[in-house]
Amino acid sequence: MARPIADLREDLKRIVRVLSDLAPSLRAGVVAYRDRDRESGYETRVFDPQEMTPPGLDALQAFIDELRPGGGGDWPEAVEVALARAASFRWRSDAKLRVVLIGDAHPRRLQWDAAFAAIESLRAAPGAPGATRRVSVIYPPQSEQGLRNASPAKRRIHETSARFMALAADRGGGRCVEFTPGRRLEQVLLSVIEQGDFAG
Numbered sequence: 756m757a758r759p760i761a762d763l764r765e766d767l768k769r770i771v772r773v774l775s776d777l778a779p780s781l782r783a784g785v786v787a788y789r790d791r792d793r794e795s796g797y798e799t800r801v802f803d804p805q806e807m808t809p810p811g812l813d814a815l816q817a818f819i820d821e822l823r824p825g826g827g828g829d830w831p832e833a834v835e836v837a838l839a840r841a842a843s844f845r846w847r848s849d850a851k852l853r854v855v856l857i858g859d860a861h862p863r864r865l866q867w868d869a870a871f872a873a874i875e876s877l878r879a880a881p882g883a884p885g886a887t888r889r890v891s892v893i894y895p896p897q898s899e900q901g902l903r904n905a906s907p908a909k910r911r912i913h914e915t916s917a918r919f920m921a922l923a924a925d926r927g928g929g930r931c932v933e934f935t936p937g938r939r940l941e942q943v944l945l946s947v948i949e950q951g952d953f954a955g
Contacts, residue, residue, distance in 0.1 A: 760819070760822050762940035774948065778851070783815060784803055784844055787799065787822050788837035788858075798837075799837050800822070801840060802814070803844065804845070832862060834919075834923075841873070841877065842877045854889070856891070858892075858893075859894065859916060860916050861918075890927025891932070893934050893943055896917060930947055
């Protein structure tokens with residue numbers, strides 16, 4: 756996850772400016788997640804939704820700048836915890852909610868149902884007519900060469916992660932877009948959150 760975090764640090768303000776042009780009342784929140792770290796207990800770190808005024812954007816940039824990949828010790832991540840935390844945010848009833856899950860690892864198999872339940876909770880939150888709710892996914896896939904060189908067990912892990920991410924986007928009524936080498940996160944994120952999402 757090092758590359759998505761690095762891109763987000765660099766591109767965040769441009770991304771927010773584009774989204775603010777589409778939605779002048781834009782509010783943004785972030786749930787950073789990984790697997791539970793035995794030393795720190797870190798599963799999620801949260802930036803509660805704020806209006807993207809200059810002070811709000813500066814606060815969000817400072818939050819992103821402090822994120823570091825790593826921790827845990829095995830492949831699965833606490834995706835279900837992050838989604839549940841996002842579902843607990845207080846959103847305006849008329850908000851066109853767009854949640855974008857960015858990750859390269861699935862949750863533990865026993866937690867898939869909890870992750871899907873959190874997605875359904877996000878989509879089912881009461882709102883005004885036309886206040887659509889979607890969950891999309893940005894997934895950095897393993898390269899073909901990397902998969903060829905990987906052990907059978909590692910290939911199965913990557914295949915499982917890809918399957919989970921596709922299912923999550925399907926349950927969320929959104930899109931699953933691959934974050935491939937040569938693309939910037941800004942480009943991929945803005946392709947997920949399309950201008951048509953904010954029409955009307």
